[in-house]
Amino acid sequence: MIVVMRAGATQDQISHMTTQVENLGLRAHVIVGTERTVIAAIGVKRDGTKESLAIGDGVADVVAISAPYKVASLEVKSEKTVVEAGSLQVGGQQIGMIAGPCSVESEFQILETAKAVKKSGAHALRGGAFKPRTSPYSFQGMKEEGLQLLQTARDATGLAIVTEVVATEDVELVARYADVLQVGARNMQNYRLLEALGSIDRAVLLKRGPSATVDELLLAAEYILDRGNSRVILCERGIRTYESHTRFTLPLATVSYLHHKTHLPVVVDPSHGTGHAYMVADMSAAAIAAGADGLIVEVHPDPENALSDGYQSLTFEAFDRVMIRCRKIADAVDRYL
Ligand code: PEP
Numbered sequence: 642m643i644v645v646m647r648a649g650a651t652q653d654q655i656s657h658m659t660t661q662v663e664n665l666g667l668r669a670h671v672i673v674g675t676e677r678t679v680i681a682a683i684g685v686k687r688d689g690t691k692e693s694l695a696i697g698d699g700v701a702d703v704v705a706i707s708a709p710y711k712v713a714s715l716e717v718k719s720e721k722t723v724v725e726a727g728s729l730q731v732g733g734q735q736i737g738m739i740a741g742p743c744s745v746e747s748e749f750q751i752l753e754t755a756k757a758v759k760k761s762g763a764h765a766l767r768g769g770a771f772k773p774r775t776s777p778y779s780f781q782g783m784k785e786e787g788l789q790l791l792q793t794a795r796d797a798t799g800l801a802i803v804t805e806v807v808a809t810e811d812v813e814l815v816a817r818y819a820d821v822l823q824v825g826a827r828n829m830q831n832y833r834l835l836e837a838l839g840s841i842d843r844a845v846l847l848k849r850g851p852s853a854t855v856d857e858l859l860l861a862a863e864y865i866l867d868r869g870n871s872r873v874i875l876c877e878r879g880i881r882t883y884e885s886h887t888r889f890t891l892p893l894a895t896v897s898y899l900h901h902k903t904h905l906p907v908v909v910d911p912s913h914g915t916g917h918a919y920m921v922a923d924m925s926a927a928a929i930a931a932g933a934d935g936l937i938v939e940v941h942p943d944p945e946n947a948l949s950d951g952y953q954s955l956t957f958e959a960f961d962r963v964m965i966r967c968r969k970i971a972d973a974v975d976r977y978l
């Protein structure tokens with residue numbers, strides 16, 4: 642439930658109610674809005690909880706949260722969350738552009754890519770060091786050496802680093818190098834991993850599982866939020882359908898739905914969403930027109946020889962053209978890149 646404080650409630654009253662919520666065996670998430678502060682009280686309620694909170698000093702109302710997800714819900718926080726992580730901002734007027742190779746392959750590859758995407762106007766560099774591959778015989782990533790190369794690229798360009806963490810035991814290691822920890826589609830419902838990410842001071846990019854519903858994505862986000870990490874970015878990356886002309890099916894209606902249900906920012910991955918480099922420009926433009934707060938795009942200096950996902954990766958020139966086109970679309974929807 643939500644404890645809605647009166648406009649002008651004092652800090653003492655807010656602190657008192659936070660303690661009251663905790664005394665009732667619930668977790669308190671204080672959300673300070675421009676007009677009023679609310680305290681989301683999350684957990685198993687006892688009889689009389691609502692009545693007991695309602696008589697607190699400075700309390701305007703106590704209301705139930707109807708959505709199954711709580712902290713992620715617009716019912717709890719009506720203002721959009723802006724997630725900031727180094728040079729990347731997602732959820733505000735600026736559209737956050739994350740670009741880079743599927744996998745970190747060498748110092749030359751990641752540095753050249755970082756410089757090129759930065760020149761084109763990207764805000765963050767992506768690149769997997771720990772790769773979840775469908776086949777155990779495919780390239781599995783450079784692991785910590787890859788993370789060190791990402792750090793070299795950040796030092797050289799100032800770009801924030803977005804990279805995947807595949808296992809709970811790697812969270813601390815990856816957090817030492819990354820500004821944003823990516824949870825891959827295959828791990829969206831790895832609840833121990835999500836809980837571990839809830840306790841760190843790093844933003845999290847949570848990708849939708851290929852067979853997960855959007856509400857399941859929001860419940861997965863809730864695991865991170867409920868542990869106290871409010872910097873969660875949601876990502877639509879395509880789902881598994883009967884359709885075979887694309888690698889996955891990219892439902893852009895997700896963007897619209899999520900903006901009606903949650904305050905969390907939403908980014909779209911047109912690379913995995915289509916699996917074809919030639920479709921990335923069109924879907925990038927469409928995602929921004931649909932209200933996406935950012936894009937995550939695969940870019941490689943030599944897509945033909947990439948160790949993973951080359952067929953959906955853009956060349957530097959193609960990425961530059963995507964940026965030029967996206968700038969125009971952003972302008973048309975009162976945003977900017
Ligand atoms: C990736 O971003 O390279 C990746 C593996 O994505 P996903 O988890 O969406 O398949």
Ligand code: MN
Pocket residue numbers: 743744913939949950
């Ligand atoms: Mn990839």
